[in-house]
Amino acid sequence: MAMLVAEGVEKSFGGVHAVNGCSFSVEEGSITALIGPNGAGKSTMFAMIAGFLAPDRGSIRFRDREIGGLRAHEVARQGIARTFQIPHEFAGMTARENLLVVPAGQAGENLLTSLFRHGRVRREEERLRHRADEVLEFLGLTHVADELASQLSGGQKKLLELGKAMMTGARLILLDEPGAGVNPTLLRKLAEDIRRLNEEQGITFCIIEHDLDLVSRLCNPVLVLAEGRLLAQGTMAEVTADPEVKEAYLGEAHVPSHE
Ligand SMILES: Nc1ncnc2c1ncn2[C@@H]1O[C@H](COP(=O)(O)OP(=O)(O)OP(=O)(O)O)[C@@H](O)[C@H]1O
Ligand SMILES: [Mg+2]
Numbered sequence: 329m330a331m332l333v334a335e336g337v338e339k340s341f342g343g344v345h346a347v348n349g350c351s352f353s354v355e356e357g358s359i360t361a362l363i364g365p366n367g368a369g370k371s372t373m374f375a376m377i378a379g380f381l382a383p384d385r386g387s388i389r390f391r392d393r394e395i396g397g398l399r400a401h402e403v404a405r406q407g408i409a410r411t412f413q414i415p416h417e418f419a420g421m422t423a424r425e426n427l428l429v430v431p432a433g434q435a436g437e438n439l440l441t442s443l444f445r446h447g448r449v450r451r452e453e454e455r456l457r458h459r460a461d462e463v464l465e466f467l468g469l470t471h472v473a474d475e476l477a478s479q480l481s482g483g484q485k486k487l488l489e490l491g492k493a494m495m496t497g498a499r500l501i502l503l504d505e506p507g508a509g510v511n512p513t514l515l516r517k518l519a520e521d522i523r524r525l526n527e528e529q530g531i532t533f534c535i536i537e538h539d540l541d542l543v544s545r546l547c548n549p550v551l552v553l554a555e556g557r558l559l560a561q562g563t564m565a566e567v568t569a570d571p572e573v574k575e576a577y578l579g580e581a582h583v584p585s586h587e
Contacts, residue, residue: 331356331500331532332377337386337396338556339372346372348556350386354500359526359533361547363540363567365577369556370536371413374502378410379403390500409498411489413505413536419478423469423488426477427460430495463491467521483514490521500532501525507539515539519546540564552576 330353339347347369354360362370375381377388379400388396395403417426464470467487472480480488486506493501503522507515519542525531537543543550544564552560552567554576560567567573 329356330354331391332534333387333389334373334377335387335389337373337376337388338384339369339376339381340384345556347376347383350553350557352551352558352561354532354534355549356532357526357530358549359522359535359547361543361550361564362534362536362553363538363543363550364553364559368553368576370553371504373553374410374504374534374536377403378408378502380410404496404498407497407499408502409493409496409500410502411486411493411504411506413508415485415489417477417480417485417488419476421477422474423477423480423484423491424457424460424464424473426488427463427491427495428456430492459495463494466494466524467491468517481511481514483510483518486510486518487514487521490518494525498531500534503533503535503537505536505538507537507542515542522546540568 332354334353335351337347337350338345350369350373362373364370372381376383376396379395379398379402382397386396387394390406390408393406395406395408418429421429461470461473464473467490469484469487469491472484477485477488486509490501490503490506506518506522510518522533522535523546526533535543535547548563549561550564550567551558552570552573559576560570560573
């Protein structure tokens, strides 16, 4: 079943058609990749799904509900979380504190209500702290829980970003280049964590990634964006065999090499 459906989405910045008639869908339960050359409009598409930008035209539906043009906190409440191409951690807070300040999404919806209506502040704080510790444990970050986020390695910051998405209770997580700047060991761990969240908790992922090894190991299907629209989709082998995809990548640093 399609969880997310984009249809004819457009977004321009001045004269630049960053997203130009983009249509695709993300199946519930999948780990879907969004690949394509630099400037293809991938991050802009994520920003529109997550409510950071409003589409100029077209529709974005999540579980049959139009979300195009909603604000970021409203999209979060529907159960969508997005991580950034460049991690947005609070440098002056510890790793644990970074998780504790995540705005409540779907799972946290009851939290504020109970905080204010019933005054169960202490218990809710404990619940949140417990959840944060579970997330740190899951990600193997317990040993750096009390370190300042600014002290974490690039890979640990990426894991923390995933942790923030987990804290919201999102059912669809959008990851923008999770592999960038992550060493090979942590990259394997990150991929394993994504797969476990997908298999054990049924979380759907849509992942923008230039590391095509990572994509071929982790993702199916692979959607290829070029010049603001969907160029091809299928398995990694199928899309990399597509002459139009090869053409789109010509002159790019990231040439698909998988057959
Ligand atoms: N805020 C903005 N203002 C002006 N132009 C923008 C803005 N954001 C993106 N663009 C332009 O829109 C196009 C698509 O950018 P986008 O960041 O979505 O590409 P991308 O596919 O994520 O690329 P990359 O793989 O390099 O991250 C590019 O030409 C980019 O320069
Ligand atoms: Mg991008």
